[in-house]
Amino acid sequence: MEVVQEVALRLVVGGVDTHKDLHVAAVVDEHDHVLASKSFATTRQGYRQMLAWMRSFGQLRCIGVEARGTYGAGLLRYMQNAGVEVLEVTTPDKHDRRKRGKNDDLDAQNAAHAAFAGKRTVTPKTRDGMIESLRVLKACRKTAVAARRVALQMIHNTIVCAPDDLRDTLRKMTRMQLVRTLAAWRPDLTDDRNVISAYRVSLKSLGRRYLELHDEVADLDAMISATVDELAPNLVARNSIGHAGAAQLLLTAGDNPERLHSEASFAALCGVSPVPASSGKTTRHRLNRGGDRAANSALHITAIGRLRTDPRTKA
Numbered sequence: 242m243e244v245v246q247e248v249a250l251r252l253v254v255g256g257v258d259t260h261k262d263l264h265v266a267a268v269v270d271e272h273d274h275v276l277a278s279k280s281f282a283t284t285r286q287g288y289r290q291m292l293a294w295m296r297s298f299g300q301l302r303c304i305g306v307e308a309r310g311t312y313g314a315g316l317l318r319y320m321q322n323a324g325v326e327v328l329e330v331t332t333p334d335k336h337d338r339r340k341r342g343k344n345d346d347l348d349a350q351n352a353a354h355a356a357f358a359g360k361r362t363v364t365p366k367t368r369d370g371m372i373e374s375l376r377v378l379k380a381c382r383k384t385a386v387a388a389r390r391v392a393l394q395m396i397h398n399t400i401v402c403a404p405d406d407l408r409d410t411l412r413k414m415t416r417m418q419l420v421r422t423l424a425a426w427r428p429d430l431t432d433d434r435n436v437i438s439a440y441r442v443s444l445k446s447l448g449r450r451y452l453e454l455h456d457e458v459a460d461l462d463a464m465i466s467a468t469v470d471e472l473a474p475n476l477v478a479r480n481s482i483g484h485a486g487a488a489q490l491l492l493t494a495g496d497n498p499e500r501l502h503s504e505a506s507f508a509a510l511c512g513v514s515p516v517p518a519s520s521g522k523t524t525r526h527r528l529n530r531g532g533d534r535a536a537n538s539a540l541h542i543t544a545i546g547r548l549r550t551d552p553r554t555k556a
Contacts, residue, residue: 251299256330256353257291257306258345259283259313266291267349268298273357278346283312288319305330305356306365307348314368321367329365330355366495375468376492382461389454396423396447403440411444420455423448481546486539493536511536 251270258265264287267278276298281287295301303326306313320327330352355361367373396419400411411419426448428441466484469477469491476487493510494501501507508514512532518525547554 252302253295253299254302254353254357255295255304256349256351256356257304257313257316258348258352259307259311259316260345261312264291264313264316265345265349266295267346267353268295269350269353269357270299273354275350275353278349280345283315285315285319288316291316292320292323292325301325303328303356305352305362307352317365318368321369327365328356328362331361331363364497364500366500367497370496371468371472372491372494372496375465375472375488378461378465378468379488379492382458382465385454385457385461389451389458392447392451392454393420396420396444396451399440399443399447403444404437407437407440407444420448420451424452480551481543486543489535489539493533511540513537513540 253268253270253276256267256269260283262283263280264283265278265280268276270276279291279294281291281294292301295304304320305328306316306320307330317327393416400408403411411422414422423444426441426445428445429438430442432438433442462484465488469484469487472491473487476482476490477484490511494507501510505514509529510532512529512534514529514532515526516529518527544554
């Protein structure tokens with residue numbers, strides 16, 4: 242009976258090393274001593290079993306999770322819905338890892354130790370709001386833009402190597418004239434052994450691919466703009482802040498911006514806060530090379546636009 246009461250009163254902290262198919266969990270007690278380690282499936286049933294297993298050692302204070310943005314995303318949502326505090330554990334201590342070695346159990350234990358000590362931990366962004374929808378749309382748009390760029394490069398490379406009769410008619414067209422002309426071609430598909438016919442088939446395929454990706458990007462842009470207008474109409478109303486830049490700043494802040502306690506913390510998150518680099522009698526600062534570089538780029542583009550159009554920024 243006394244043992245049961247001790248377990249019920251004991252505070253424990255969990256740590257999880259995330260993987261695609263299995264998560265490895267560890268539990269430490271109130272003295273930061275490892276109690277146990279165990280593997281669980283990356284399914285809802287596995288998350289339920291992991292939570293029950295951790296709570297069997299005592300009152301669960303919090304959980305430290307590695308890679309909560311990728312393999313740990315499902316676990317993060319489940320634990321937050323269960324009312325468990327989740328901390329994101331950042332890069333492990335390289336010196337400690339070099340001394341102790343590395344395996345999944347040690348990584349889970351290190352995550353638990355970090356969560357217990359409050360070191361190398363940050364409050365993670367939630368993944369269940371409109372900003373998560375915005376993130377998915379932007380990620381899809383990014384890949385569509387990259388594929389469209391590759392299709393255009395292939396078109397130009399193919400035209401450079403094409404026979405003179407084809408190359409002379411296409412080389413002076415603008416980009417959209419060229420793409421629409423190629424997409425409208427009706428080559429003889431049965432004559433693919435002929436060099437000119439093969440070039441025509443290839444260029445038509447690339448032209449249609451480019452137009453399809455162009456329409457896909459336009460559709461995604463419309464959805465992203467509508468989401469940004471609903472989330473932050475005052476932000477896009479400001480000078481030199483477009484929907485793309487506003488969307489990135491919203492993604493960086495996340496669905497739970499209350500985790501950012503000041504403007505300075507948001508500046509550090511975006512990598513725009515100056516970093517002290519003083520020594521002895523020399524007092525100076527250097528640029529911050531860390532932080533979210535996409536948010537840093539969005540703020541840089543906004544600053545350039547305001548330097549041209551905003552009187553206060555000019556001053």
